[in-house]
Amino acid sequence: MESTNQRKELKVSAIENGTVIDHIPAQSLFRVIRILRLDRLEDQILFGTNLDSKKYGKKGIIKVSNVFFKSEEINKIALVAPTATLIVIKNYQVVSKTQVEIPKHVEKIVKCFNPNCITNHENIPTKFDVILEGDTLKLSCYYCEKTTSKEDMVFL
Numbered sequence: 001m002e003s004t005n006q007r008k009e010l011k012v013s014a015i016e017n018g019t020v021i022d023h024i025p026a027q028s029l030f031r032v033i034r035i036l037r038l039d040r041l042e043d044q045i046l047f048g049t050n051l052d053s054k055k056y057g058k059k060g061i062i063k064v065s066n067v068f069f070k071s072e073e074i075n076k077i078a079l080v081a082p083t084a085t086l087i088v089i090k091n092y093q094v095v096s097k098t099q100v101e102i103p104k105h106v107e108k109i110v111k112c113f114n115p116n117c118i119t120n121h122e123n124i125p126t127k128f129d130v131i132l133e134g135d136t137l138k139l140s141c142y143y144c145e146k147t148t149s150k151e152d153m154v155f156l
Contacts, residue, residue, distance in 0.1 A: 015044070018065040020087040021077065026050045028081045029060030035076045035155040038064060056083060072109050076155055078102045079110070079130075079137065102137065105129055111156055112141045113148040126156070 024032055029049045032038075038045050044065040053059035068088060069077070077084050078100040088096045108125045119126045119141070127142035139148045 014092055015063050015065045015089050016092055017090050018043070018063065018067050019069055020089065021062040021064075021081075022059070022085045022087060023053065023056060023083050024060035024062065024081045025056065025083060026058040026060050029062070031080050032060075032062065032077060032084075035080065036069070036073055038062070041067065043067060074100055075103050075106055076109055079106070079139075079153060080150065082137065102132060103130055106139065109156055110139060110148070111154040112144065112146065113152050113154075114141065114144045114146040117141055117144040117146065119143060 021032065026049050029047060033047065041064070044063075046063040047061065049060040050058050051061060069086065074086065077086075079102070082100065082102050084100045086096075086098050086100060087094055105128065107127045110126060110128060112119045112126055112128075114120070118124055124143070128139035128148070129142065131138045131140055131147065137150045139153065140146075141148070
């Protein structure tokens, strides 16, 4: 006979040093893994998807050992997972916990959707204004003014 006090959650080992990306929309988890190129890392990576979240219904989480993200990587996360929280761990202790912020402008991290854009033909770094209308996020190219939807973004 099973005990009624049986544990119903799985504990994952804590990371000594690294970053936890929490509150990722479940449908965006694998995109975050791809754009950060986490599949190429040698260090330990743990992820979970479709986890219950009181705030968001379902969420994803990623724990990456020995990795601390740079601002351009954090901007990538913010573009595809604007609800994400970054938790920096050092010596098993949380040293910072911050909500990602959607930047007003991004440079050199997304390709322009317009095949005729000068950035797709010459060695010119891409530049975009970020447009947020309600929950809809779009990028407007600084050079050709074409807009790229969140779903069509191609990260460099």
